[in-house]
Amino acid sequence: MWEAPDRWLGAGTLRFGDRELRVVPTPGHTKGHVVFLDEQRGLLFSGDHVLPHITPSIGFELAEPGGRPLADYLDSLRLMTRYADARLLPAHGPVADSAHTRVAELLVHHDERLAKSLAAPTYRTFTGLVVGLIAQTCLPVLARLWQPRHIGKLAHAREMAELIAARYPGRTVHVVGDAAYVGEYLRGLGETLTWTSRLKVTSVLHELAPPRTEKKGRPRTKGNRLGTPADLAATATWRTTQVAATDAPTPCRSPRSSACGTAPSTPAPSASSSSVTTSPQFPR
Numbered sequence: 501m502w503e504a505p506d507r508w509l510g511a512g513t514l515r516f517g518d519r520e521l522r523v524v525p526t527p528g529h530t531k532g533h534v535v536f537l538d539e540q541r542g543l544l545f546s547g548d549h550v551l552p553h554i555t556p557s558i559g560f561e562l563a564e565p566g567g568r569p570l571a572d573y574l575d576s577l578r579l580m581t582r583y584a585d586a587r588l589l590p591a592h593g594p595v596a597d598s599a600h601t602r603v604a605e606l607l608v609h610h611d612e613r614l615a616k617s618l619a620a621p622t623y624r625t626f627t628g629l630v631v632g633l634i635a636q637t638c639l640p641v642l643a644r645l646w647q648p649r650h651i652g653k654l655a656h657a658r659e660m661a662e663l664i665a666a667r668y669p670g671r672t673v674h675v676v677g678d679a680a681y682v683g684e685y686l687r688g689l690g691e692t693l694t695w696t697s698r699l700k701v702t703s704v705l706h707e708l709a710p711p712r713t714e715k716k717g718r719p720r721t722k723g724n725r726l727g728t729p730a731d732l733a734a735t736a737t738w739r740t741t742q743v744a745a746t747d748a749p750t751p752c753r754s755p756r757s758s759a760c761g762t763a764p765s766t767p768a769p770s771a772s773s774s775s776v777t778t779s780p781q782f783p784r
Contacts, residue, residue, distance in 0.1 A: 705725075
């Protein structure tokens with residue numbers, strides 16, 4: 501299990517022989533991140549706080565669900581400008597002559613991204629929460645740091661998703677993963693948590709289980725065998741439909757409703773046609 505450090509470094513100074521380093525707490529990337537400033541020599545050991553080519557990941561920490569890591573990170577960037585400019589010595593990337601220059605670039609970058617977010621369309625009826633679990637990079641690393649490796653990343657993925665769902669009780673959390681994130685461990689998910697994954701190549705699909713009867717014995721848990729994804733693709737009948745694209749709204753029909761849009765009876769001269777393949781129809 502991941503444990504907190506024995507001691508958190510706060511604002512202050514550290515001495516190493518004749519060298520004195522100022523400790524500056526800079527939360528955001530992680531809760532306890534600090535940078536070290538050698539004011540006498542004009543050097544800033546910036547760790548992951550100020551990087552020369554990228555902006556660091558923002559540390560949403562499961563142990564502190566009520567935190568404000570992005571705001572903390574931006575405040576920590578502004579804090580750097582209160583000290584004299586110094587040569588930048590980051591944990592990743594090349595040395596730079598001016599820490600202030602890079603801090604200014606990062607602040608502008610985040611201002612632009614936040615402005616785009618505010619300008620994006622919003623929908624008041626939206627109650628879902630989009631959560632990204634980077635399956636091949638982020639999750640295994642976090643899992644290894646968080647708990648013993650033998651538990652498995654699928655268990656970690658479910659536990660992390662449940663923690664997020666608990667943090668936002670009024671929303672539904674939809675987890676989407678690849679074929680590595682499917683298994684028996686996902687049985688019994690809560691009502692506010694859904695899980696979608698890509699089928700494994702070796703998966704065998706079945707029809708839904710038939711209704712229970714009064715007969716003795718254990719009821720069936722699945723219906724008739726449908727086959728593997730490859731079997732179904734080979735036996736399906738695919739239907740191709742021509743779609744006309746115009747500048748005017750095009751009519752849309754569902755199987756049980758009337759047209760929900762209007763369009764000219766014939767496509768406009770500028771219209772272009774393309775063929776798309778719709779959902780397959782499987783033989784019964």
